[in-house]
Amino acid sequence: MPDSPTKPRREQIHDVASRLFSERGYHATSMRELAGELGMQGGSLYAHINGKEDLLVQIVNRASQQFDEALFPLRGQNLPADDKLREAMHRHIMVVADNMDSATVFFHEWKHLSPEAYARVTGWRDTIDRFYRELVSEGIQSGVFRPDLDVKMTSLLILSTVNWTYTWFRPEGTLTPRDIADGFAEMILSGLRAR
Structure with a gap:
């Protein structure tokens, strides 16, 4: 889950993506995993970003x-x-x-x-x-x-x-x-x- 639910969603996505890319690597992190960490549906991410x-x-x-x-x-x-x-x-x-x-x-x-x-x-x-x-x-x-x-x-x-x-x-x-x-x-x- 994101660290701070009071942060704007886009910032939450950046924070969680930074953590996952840092821990697992860019290629080893899927958009589905990122969405799961954020408590979102996979497709919902694309309302905030263009892609990985x-x-x-x-x-x-x-x-x-x-x-x-x-x-x-x-x-x-x-x-x-x-x-x-x-x-x-x-x-x-x-x-x-x-x-x-x-x-x-x-x-x-x-x-x-x-x-x-x-x-x-x-x-x-x-x-x-x-x-x-x-x-x-x-x-x-x-x-x-x-x-x-x-x-x-x-x-x-x-x-x-x-x-x-x-x-x-x-x-x-x-x-x-x-x-x-x-x-x-x-x-x-x-x-x-x-x-």
Whole structure:
């Protein structure tokens, strides 16, 4: 059954689909199972969505929007590069931690999208990669980070660190998203900072 009957039906569908796609995988989840979890008849789902792939696209789009809204406002903030990178990592991990099911779908199930939707996701991924490359370049230019850093490799390391949090983070665990972000950031920054 849906978590909150007070949510609009479309949001309930997204929440339950995110959970099922996360737990079972996109292909292993049928529309009948989704309808059953929602206490609906199978055909009733189509009054709210166009189909299973449409639902996957909506979940992926919503997740990408959450990352954009969390990260991109940092571009205009006047912070030292190391503080900005630490805050970016915290915000990135918070989006994952607050949306574990949809983050899992976003990072793991997007490969099942049709070519057009797949291209949009890879386009978004390139935008986020550019964002982290900008942060690293800014740190190099300001003298906070080492001048010999490979910007591409450094941004890939940071992205790999924050993106894969969905595979092991547990909200009921002893570490908060801030603890994780601070720990990761300190380890990474110790290798980036200019001596």
